[in-house]
Structure formats: structure tokens, C-alpha cells
Amino acid sequence: MTTVSQNMFDTGAELATALARKIADRLSAAIAARGQASLAVSGGSTPKALFAALSKLDIDWAKVTVTLVDERMVGPENERSNHRLAKLFLLKDRAAAAKFLPLFNSAGTAEDVAAQAAKEIDALALPFDVVVLGMGTDGHTASFFPGGSTLADVTDPACGQSVMAIEAPGAGEPRLTLTLPRIVDAGLIVLHIEGDDKRSVLARALENGPAAELPVRAVLRQAKTPVELYWAP
Numbered sequence: 001m002t003t004v005s006q007n008m009f010d011t012g013a014e015l016a017t018a019l020a021r022k023i024a025d026r027l028s029a030a031i032a033a034r035g036q037a038s039l040a041v042s043g044g045s046t047p048k049a050l051f052a053a054l055s056k057l058d059i060d061w062a063k064v065t066v067t068l069v070d071e072r073m074v075g076p077e078n079e080r081s082n083h084r085l086a087k088l089f090l091l092k093d094r095a096a097a098a099k100f101l102p103l104f105n106s107a108g109t110a111e112d113v114a115a116q117a118a119k120e121i122d123a124l125a126l127p128f129d130v131v132v133l134g135m136g137t138d139g140h141t142a143s144f145f146p147g148g149s150t151l152a153d154v155t156d157p158a159c160g161q162s163v164m165a166i167e168a169p170g171a172g173e174p175r176l177t178l179t180l181p182r183i184v185d186a187g188l189i190v191l192h193i194e195g196d197d198k199r200s201v202l203a204r205a206l207e208n209g210p211a212a213e214l215p216v217r218a219v220l221r222q223a224k225t226p227v228e229l230y231w232a233p
């Protein structure tokens with residue numbers, strides 16, 4: 001049975017403050033326990049306020065590795081880049097001291113880039129302490145897009161590669177995405193969505209039906225810990 005732990009807020013600002021604190025506490029606990037912590041964040045427009053709130057919190061950021069849940073196949077200067085988004089909104093203020101691991105690199109094709117990124121992700125002390133997911137109104141999360149070229153592989157609980165390339169109608173450029181195992185074995189899995197449309201899509205995703213139709217279902221059904229839903233209007 002899929003379970004989500006619901007954290008509902010009246011405004012995006014209130015959500016950002018509360019979620020930033022939750023993430024910071026989790027990262028600090030990991031640092032206290034193991035001397036380091038890891039955080040994977042999604043891109044898009046929703047997380048900007050969260051990133052700004054998190055960047056100001058006083059934790060030992062020098063011991064935190066930040067990476068991306070997914071990335072477009074573009075360089076960090078491109079306005080479509082999630083690396084650029086993280087640099088602009090998260091990796092500043094106190095969080096500027098964090099180590100950042102991009103998914104995009106100059107290895108060649110999307111598949112080559114994904115293979116290189118996978119090597120670098122696998123060199124981290126896994127599992128991730130915190131993974132922050134968004135969701136599209138088509139039910140995609142990470143770059144698990146409906147109709148995606150490698151959707152079955154990237155949502156396979158036994159997927160052997162930590163990062164894969166995927167192309168899909170509606171995804172724009174080819175994408176690089178963490179695969180399901182890297183997401184569902186995280187210590188804290190957050191699904192941060194805002195607006196009534198996405199709330200309705202999530203309600204549908206929590207019902208029976210194929211994961212391929214609403215790929216966020218793959219996370220909801222395989223998560224090793226209850227997914228923490230953070231929602232505001």
C-alpha cells in the first residue's frame with residue numbers, strides 16, 4: 001500500500017521555511033553520524049523559494065554534497081539548466097560552501113554523459129540522505145516522463161545504473177535522470193508540489209493503475225520510507 005506523509009501549508013513561503021528546516025536537520029544529523037551528507041534536488045520552477053530558504057540555514061555545508069535528481073542535456077550557462085538553477089538559488093549564502101556534483105558533462109552522447117555521471121554518483125557515500133522530487137501535471141517525477149524512451153529501465157527497482165538518459169514527448173531536450181533505486185533508497189524522500197492541479201494528479205497517482213501512466217507511481221510504490229508530501233496552494 002502506498003503511503004505518503006502529508007505536510008500541507010497555506011502558502012509556498014510557509015512550506016519553504018518548514019521544508020528547508022526539515023532538510024537542514026536531516027543533513028546535520030547525517031553529518032553528526034557520518035561526517036558527511038548528500039542531497040539531490042529537482043529543478044523546475046517550484047523549488048526556488050525552498051532553495052533560497054535552505055541556502056541561508058546555518059549547517060556545515062562544507063560537508064554536504066549537493067547533486068541533481070535530473071538534468072537537461074545542456075551546459076550550466078543554458079537557461080534550461082538545473083545546474084544553473086541550483087547555482088542561482090541554492091548554492092549561495094551559507095550553502096555556497098557545499099560541494100556540487102553536476103549530472104551534465106562533456107562525455108559525448110546523452111548515454112555517454114549518463115554513464116560518466118553514474119560513475120560519479122556511485123562514488124558518493126550512498127544512499128542519499130535527502131532527495132527532493134517535484135512532479136509535473138503529467139505525473140512525471142525526476143525525468144520519468146510518460147512515453148519516455150527508457151522509462152521501463154529508469155523506473156526498474158533493479159536498475160543497475162544510477163543515472164540514465166531518457167527522451168520523451170514533453171521533456172524538451174534529452175534528459176539525464178537518477179534512476180529509481182537511487183531515489184527510493186534515500187533516507188528522506190520529499191515530494192514537493194504546489195497547486196490544486198498537481199494535488200489532483202497525485203490523488204490519481206495514489207490509486208491503482210499502471211506506473212507508466214503516471215510514473216510518480218514508481219516512487220510511491222517502491223519507496224523504502226514513506227514519501228513526505230509537501231504541498232501548498
Ligand SMILES: O=C(O)[C@H](O)[C@@H](O)[C@H](O)[C@H](O)COP(=O)(O)O
Pocket residue numbers: 042043044045046047069070071072082133134135136140141142143
Ligand atoms: O528538470 C525538471 O524539470 C525537474 O526536475 C522536473 O522533474 C520537475 O520537478 C517537474 O517538471 C516539475 O516542475 P515545476 O516545478 O516547474 O512544475
